[in-house]
Amino acid sequence: xxLFVCRAPExxxxxxxxxxxxxxxSLLFVTSSVAENNIALNNDAEKKEAQxxxxxxxxxxxxxxxxxxxxxxxxxxxxxxxxxNKALNIIAKGxxxxxxxxxxxxxxxxxxxxxxxxxYTPLENMPDWGMAEIRKSHLIHYQPAxxxxxxxxxxxxxNLFVVVELGDHHATLxxxxxxxxxxxxxxxxxxxxxxxxxxxxRYVYFVSRDGWVSKFDIYxxxxxxxxxxGINTRNLAVSGDGKxxxxxxxxxxxxxxxxxxxxxxxxIIPVKDKNGxxxxxxxxxxxxxxxxxxxxxxDIPEVWEMHYNDKRQFPVRHIxxxxxxxDFQFDPSYTYLMGAARNAKNGQVINLNIGRxxxxxxxxxxxxxxxxxxxxxxxxRVMATPxxxxxxxxxxxxxxxxxxxxxxxxxxxxxxxxxxxSPYAWAxxxxxxxxxxxxxxxxxxxxxxxxxxxxPGKNAAxxxxxxxxxxxxxxxxxxxxxxxxxxxxxxxxxxxxPMKKPSGKYNVYNKINRSAGxxx
Ligand code: DHE
Numbered sequence: 001x002x003l004f005v006c007r008a009p010e011x012x013x014x015x016x017x018x019x020x021x022x023x024x025x026s027l028l029f030v031t032s033s034v035a036e037n038n039i040a041l042n043n044d045a046e047k048k049e050a051q052x053x054x055x056x057x058x059x060x061x062x063x064x065x066x067x068x069x070x071x072x073x074x075x076x077x078x079x080x081x082x083x084x085n086k087a088l089n090i091i092a093k094g095x096x097x098x099x100x101x102x103x104x105x106x107x108x109x110x111x112x113x114x115x116x117x118x119x120y121t122p123l124e125n126m127p128d129w130g131m132a133e134i135r136k137s138h139l140i141h142y143q144p145a146x147x148x149x150x151x152x153x154x155x156x157x158x159n160l161f162v163v164v165e166l167g168d169h170h171a172t173l174x175x176x177x178x179x180x181x182x183x184x185x186x187x188x189x190x191x192x193x194x195x196x197x198x199x200x201x202r203y204v205y206f207v208s209r210d211g212w213v214s215k216f217d218i219y220x221x222x223x224x225x226x227x228x229x230g231i232n233t234r235n236l237a238v239s240g241d242g243k244x245x246x247x248x249x250x251x252x253x254x255x256x257x258x259x260x261x262x263x264x265x266x267x268i269i270p271v272k273d274k275n276g277x278x279x280x281x282x283x284x285x286x287x288x289x290x291x292x293x294x295x296x297x298x299d300i301p302e303v304w305e306m307h308y309n310d311k312r313q314f315p316v317r318h319i320x321x322x323x324x325x326x327d328f329q330f331d332p333s334y335t336y337l338m339g340a341a342r343n344a345k346n347g348q349v350i351n352l353n354i355g356r357x358x359x360x361x362x363x364x365x366x367x368x369x370x371x372x373x374x375x376x377x378x379x380x381r382v383m384a385t386p387x388x389x390x391x392x393x394x395x396x397x398x399x400x401x402x403x404x405x406x407x408x409x410x411x412x413x414x415x416x417x418x419x420x421x422s423p424y425a426w427a428x429x430x431x432x433x434x435x436x437x438x439x440x441x442x443x444x445x446x447x448x449x450x451x452x453x454x455x456p457g458k459n460a461a462x463x464x465x466x467x468x469x470x471x472x473x474x475x476x477x478x479x480x481x482x483x484x485x486x487x488x489x490x491x492x493x494x495x496x497x498p499m500k501k502p503s504g505k506y507n508v509y510n511k512i513n514r515s516a517g518x519x520x
Contacts, residue, residue, distance in 0.1 A: 041117050050118035053111055057103060058119075066123065068232035069210060070099060070190045073251045074119040075126075078232070078280060087116050096366065096389050096412070096431070129211075129231050129252050134265045137228035142217070144224070144261070151219040153182055158509040159467045160218065162204055164191050167479045167501030171195070171206070173218065176466045176507060179473075179485050179495050183221045188212040193235030193283070194506055194519055198260065199242040201508040205260075207236045213247060215263055218508075225263040229256040234281055239308050240288035246306065248281030248295065255281060255295065255306075257314060267314065273300045274318075282326035283370065287334040288514065290352070294337065296326045303337065303350060319355045323348065329372040329383060331398055332516055338383060338396070340367050349401050359401040365390030371415045373425060374398065374516045375443050384441075386413035386427055393427055395446055405446045410434035415462045418443065418517035419510070421469030422488050425517075428461035435459045438474060440491060450491055454484050464518060467509030475502040 041047045055064065061071035072078060079087065091112045094102035103112065127133075151157055159176035169189050173182045188208035195206045203224075206214045211230035216223050229236075230249030237246045238260060245258040257266040272278045279299035287294050287305075295304040301321040306314050325339030325348060340347040340363055347361030347369070365387040372385035381398040389412055395405040411432035418425040423444065429437045438460050440450040452474075454460050459477040466473075469488055476482040483502050485495040507518070514520045 041114075041121055046114060046117070050114045053107070053115055054118055057107065058115070061099065063210075066119065067127070067210075068251065072209075073232040075251070076120050076122055077126075077253075078250055079120060084116050084120060087119070088112055091115060127231065129228075129254075131265060131268055134227060134229060134256065134268070137226075138263065138265070139226045140224070140262055141226070142220075142222055142224045147217060147220045147222070147224070149219070152221060155182060156467075157218070158201055158512075160201075160508045161464065161466075161473065161505050162195055162508075163473075163475075163483060163499065163505040164195065164206075164503050165500045166191070166477075166503040167481065167499075170500065171216075172499065172502075173221070174483075174497075174505075176471075179471075179497065181497065185216070185221070185223070188214060188226075192233075194504055194511075196236060196238045196286075197506075197508055197511050198238060199240065199512055201512050203260075204506075205236055205238060205245060207233055207247060209233060211247075211249065213245065213258065213263060215260075227258065227263045227265065229258065229265070230254065235283050237284045237286040237293055239286060239293070240291060241308070244308055244312075244314075246284045246286075246293045246295075248284040250280040250298075253278040253280055253299075255284065266312070269306075269314070269316065271297065271300075273302060283328070285328060285330070286520070287330065287352075289334045294328070294330075294334075294352070296328055296339070298324070298326050301325075303339070305352065317355070319350065319352070321348070321350070322357065325350070327367070327369045329369040329374075329385065331381070331383075332374060332514075336398070338369055338372070340369055361396060361401060362403040363394055363396075365392070365412075367394060368414060370519065373416050373418050373518070375418060375420075375425070377443065377446070384416055384425060384427075386416050388412050388414065388431075391429075391432075393441070407439075407441060407446060407448065409439055409448075410437050410451065413439075413461075415504075417463045417465065417472075419465035419469030419488070419515060420517060422465060422472075422517070424449070424488070424491075426463045426472065426474075428463075430459065430461050435461075438463070452486075452491070454493070455482065460484075462504050464505045464507050465510060465515075467507055469517075473505050475499075475505065477501050477503065 062074045063069040066074045092104035155175045161174040163172045172184045190209045192209045195204045204216045211228045211233040214226045229247040232251035234248045247256040253271045255269040279297045282296035282298045285294045293306045301324050303319040305317045324341040329338045337350045347363040349359040351358045366389040367385045374383045383396045391409045393407040397404045411429040411434045413428050414430035416427045425441045427439045436453050438452045439448045442449045455476045463474045472486045472488045474484045481501050483497045510518045
């Protein structure tokens with residue numbers, strides 16, 4: 001049970017009245033929080049009914065075990081920062097910026113209440129996912145010596161794209177000059193986050209929401225090794241020297257280091273602060289110019305930086321913050337980190353060299369900083385971020401850290417993209433009645449110059465440029481979806497390729513060269 005201790009005001013006039021009032025407010029606060037925290041399943045009949053509802057409405061995304069699948073794990077350990085009445089509200093109305101639908105018209109209020117009680121009840125047996133379990137899951141499909149060092153097909157190996165097809169859990173390797181599929185292969189269920197390339201672009205690493213890391217050899221068109229690094233996982237990062245993979249988990253609260261060569265586990269790092277409070281990992285990023293990984297945490301107000309060296313040591317530096325920061329964007333030199341918590345009102349700028357906050361960012365709503373991009377605008381660098389809750393794009397001057405423009409859009413958006421050689425930035429409208437629309441923004445006037453609606457009624461989202469910035473690939477997120485190729489300058493449509501809900505697409509050259517117009 002959580003208790004709130006409220007101190008009465010000490011001012012002289014009306015002291016007694018104020019104290020009584022304060023006492024009443026405190027009492028109300030304590031009572032309501034006790035009530036909120038006291039909801040438990042009362043008897044076996046309730047438990048049975050809750051289980052039935054859960055299996056019928058929740059299990060397909062959050063897994064029968066509640067350990068997470070397409071949706072996150074639904075366990076008290078993972079819901080620490082979500083109050084129960086907020087959880088009730090989410091079940092009724094859905095959750096912005098996720099695939100969580102609204103059940104307000106499907107489930108009655110008592111049924112929703114029962115589900116909340118259920119998901120805040122601890123599992124009878126929480127599975128372990130330590131070194132023994134991770135090692136046991138390790139699969140080596142091909143030894144490196146058995147594979148060719150030359151590609152088994154002809155194409156510009158740096159202008160390839162990997163397209164993740166979320167619809168039927170496949171990925172397509174695409175020729176970035178001809179825009180023709182080279183090879184389509186099965187992935188693990190529900191990949192999330194961008195696949196990451198080895199520094200030479202030969203290998204691509206994927207991670208699924210249920211923790212499976214896969215290494216795919218592009219030269220040989222083969223998945224060479226796999227390992228399950230967590231039960232419920234966020235994403236992975238590849239070190240700048242290409243030797244190490246870092247995986248960030250929601251469950252258990254760990255970071256897992258893997259040898260990039262064969263995915264052999266190196267070390268598990270428990271994620272906790274100095275008082276022993278544990279945290280989910282929001283995301284892990286590679287900061288190549290710093291020879292480090294930077295780690296965003298969900299439940300403790302810290303940013304971690306993990307360095308790596310030739311001796312295979314991985315010291316962790318804890319940067320203490322005033323607030324939680326679980327979504328980041330970096331400046332191109334990786335000195336500054338622009339961060340926001342998913343529930344915060346403002347963002348913060350952290351100087352990673354000195355390890356402290358140097359400015360606040362005027363960012364309201366739910367900025368999606370990990371999808372932000374940067375470019376040069378009138379002699380200075382700006383960062384643009386979409387917003388998962390507001391119909392706007394914020395443009396931030398990266399010298400003064402002021403928001404210099406809010407571009408009004410037709411709805412909240414998820415992803416932004418550009419390229420050094422393109423005058424345009426692309427931003428999707430992911431939510432609402434205009435989710436079929438994609439805006440094209442002039443990077444020098446900061447105005448929307450065109451709004452495309454390639455497939456009326458279907459969500460169009462997430463673009464990526466080819467290595468030269470001459471072509472843009474846009475997804476239609478549908479089981480009968482498409483990948484659409486545009487001329488990046490004339491904005492004319494050139495080609496459509498049918499695909500099964502193509503979510504993200506990732507150009508080898510742009511990724512390994514850390515183009516400022518894309519995510520890395
Ligand atoms: Fe993502 C990337 C977090 C929901 C599709 N998403 C990321 C990254 C983070 C993140 C931190 C960057 C990591 C990386 O690329 O290595 N995403 C979150 C959330 O917290 C959120 C809002 C809630 C959640 O369910 O986790 C969320 N994301 C979604 C979706 O609902 C999307 C649209 C569909 C899906 O796959 O679940 C989705 N996220 C993506 C994609 C990327 C991504 C396609 C890679 C973007 C890129 O171009 O690099």
